[in-house]
Amino acid sequence: MADSLPTTARLLLVDDEENILRSLQRILRKEPYELETATSGEAALSMMEEQKFDLVISDARMPGMDGPTLLARIKKKWPYCIRILLTGYADVTSTIRAINEGQIYRYISKPWDDEELKLIVRQALAFQFSERRRLALEKLTRKQNKELKALNANLENKVLARTEELKETADMLEAAYTELKQSYVTTTEVFSNLIAKRLPIHKQPNPLVITMVKAFAEYHNLDEDLSRDLSMAAALYNLGKLGWPDELFFAPSDLLSRDQRLEYLKYPVNGEQLLMSLEPLKETARIIRHHQEKWNGYGVPERLQGQDIPYGSRVLRLAVDFIELQYGLILERKVSRDNTLKLIRRYKDRLYDPEIADQFLEVCIEVAPDVEHDDPEILVLDTLRVKPGMVLAKNLYAASGMLLLNEGKELTAPLIDKLASFEKGEPDGYRYTLYVHRPDDEETENKS
Template sequence: MDINYSDVDTLPSQPPAKARLLLVDDEENILRSLHRVMRREPYELAFARSGEEALQRLATETFDLVISDAHMPGISGPDLLARIKQKYPGCIRILLTGYTDLASTIAAINEGQIYRYISKPWEEDELRLTVRQALAFQYSERRRLALEQLTRAQNQELQVLNATLEDKVRARTEELEQTAGMLDLAYQELRQSYTTAAEVFSALINKRLPAKRQPNAKVIALVKAFAEHCQLDSALTWDVTMAAALYNLGKLSWPDQMIETPSELMGKVQREEYQRYPVTGEKLLMALEPLRNAACIIRHHQERWSGKGVPDQLAGEQIPLGARVLKLAVDFVEFQFGLILERKVSREDAITLVGRYKGLVYDPEMADQFLQMIVQQAPDVEGYDPAILRLDTLRVTPGMVLARNLYAASGMLLLNEGKVLTASLIEKLTAFEQNEPNGLRYELYVYPPENEEKETAS
């Protein structure tokens, strides 16, 4: 047996310049739309108008990636992708589906082990980015498999050499260590691909919420900071960070009105649906082996220390450690974003609420550590937006837009975030100020009028 150890150096350093894509849909207008989105990309495109036609083409041609609609006569999208997984496992698979088509999506993830699903109607830039990332992931996986195959061949040769000449074994040791290092690198690349995919999912989830009420990035930042503060091990930190990026995944099928409603204001039917979203999120991720721990964290992040949470009424230390961490971060952010209570609360009030419910909702020892970190080092969840101006009533002008809710000293809501200021409103605010105790002046967080923003940008 003669193995060339320099073969590792001949593996391509980047994905091939031109990939072959098969687009499957029974509607001609959808295929035309996909062609229009992809025509300027460096791909060779082929089309099939049914699952049967797609399988016929796959039997005689090689494709790197298949995008299939979920609902088609005959062979459905999930069934087609499951067959492709069995016969052509190297071909990466993407499903086109609607927000409410949860059953088909779960079937495709569990049986077809799809790379991603894309909701219709899609964002063109998102679709192109998803395909690029899928092909990059495919390349990373192919490289890893090639390195594993090469390592197995080298190990077989090593057994033969060991039986005849130990000196050759010593001569090959350094080369084997180099190959093992490259395998580690390939594994890190694969792990990074999952991280990137999680970030993309997180961005998609955020698109269902208003721009000023998107919690995932803040939750991720808090989880990372708390993991460092408590010196959690790297594996748990990675798992809980992935869970922070994807904890809202189970809400993707909700209607827009429900996804924007604070949980405190939900009716009975909505509340039941709300309590199911951690389990739905877990199911969507369980087929992905590297994300199984994150999926378990997502399932239990709405459990309560008292045992009165969902879905399994776990109590105390029965709740996974990562889920306890995520619960603290999620509630602290969502309190301030107005996703739990009827109105947004201040950072100080969020700190008070976490302290008040430790031992009931939160792990008491962990809550103390979390609040210690928040007071010492964590920035305000509101973050810094250079476009926001902080002005008193004498300096605001008509056309400005409120960036935050405005409250009187009594706590009464005066104006909602997003309200466009008019001359009459400014006059009324000035009049209200005269009745405030101790000469209190209102501070308004506002965006400048649109025409001023355009002039500044130009």
């Protein structure tokens, strides 16, 4: 038996409307599934005879054989295939019939929510996997009991059988424990998605913070337990913010009022307290508690200094600051990827562990994301590469935060020269990053 959830599954999508099938395929195409389609109940049954499917999604209303009839026949002949019904709000009768006769896992009302549909499919497959494991374990238990009864006639055989049983039980417990630990990681990432819902889609840091700590752990060969604890801490580091009002949740931390600042500084401890009752998350909670400590001893909640700060907390602080600076969740302005890296270098002996900061910067060369730049129609240039006639796609700020040029400003040769002159006077080698619309002539040249 496998010790982890399956990496793929075979799904059959059934609907007489091609546009619905295409929509379902689009939603599920990035999931680890093999997708097949059928435009009628009869065609679906024919495919079921020839191929094995883990899950079937069927529309309720179709010419000829309708969805409830199809799912009832699948239940009778392939009872372990998960069945989901797509139904309109008015299809109460067919939905009840599908529940009673087809014993469906879920029904999904049209129009559906894409993310909810994907989550339902994942949950259905996880349920199916658990059921298969349970049945396999029951089968194994029955087999072992039968063998044990046969060996009871002989004491020596009985002792040997008992020894073997204990070994198998220990192996099963070890496998179950490994699976449980992985389940905690998966669960924390699910909760991370719920936390992210409080923020706009373009300001959700948790997924990228998770990516950064996993990349760091892999790059520097951290041990399995620490890597797992770090990953879960990255998923849940802002759990303590869930009770905040929107104005506090959305505001950059350097713009908070005195009272808001006091509330802000409590969030690492609040997050730890929410996890205290979960023994497997004990070390994760400790990492979260101290991830706002500073290397120089002026952080929260305990003003720990240097090596007294837990190692995982020092790594998490770097990942959180790297992503949140780019998202504009720390400073009033968003900081470009390159300038974020410069800020980490600048403060690596005050805010961050210098050694870990250098290791983190090594990782950033390969995998660090630029959260601002995901549009192929926007170029990211420095002052040496911009040309007259280019138009700014984003506001340009000086190192002090002062607005230099507005989005939509067309660059001229004298303006570019003036920017280069201002840049030379910026502290600590600060360099301007300009986001400009790709010129039409460049698009034409690239296409040709």
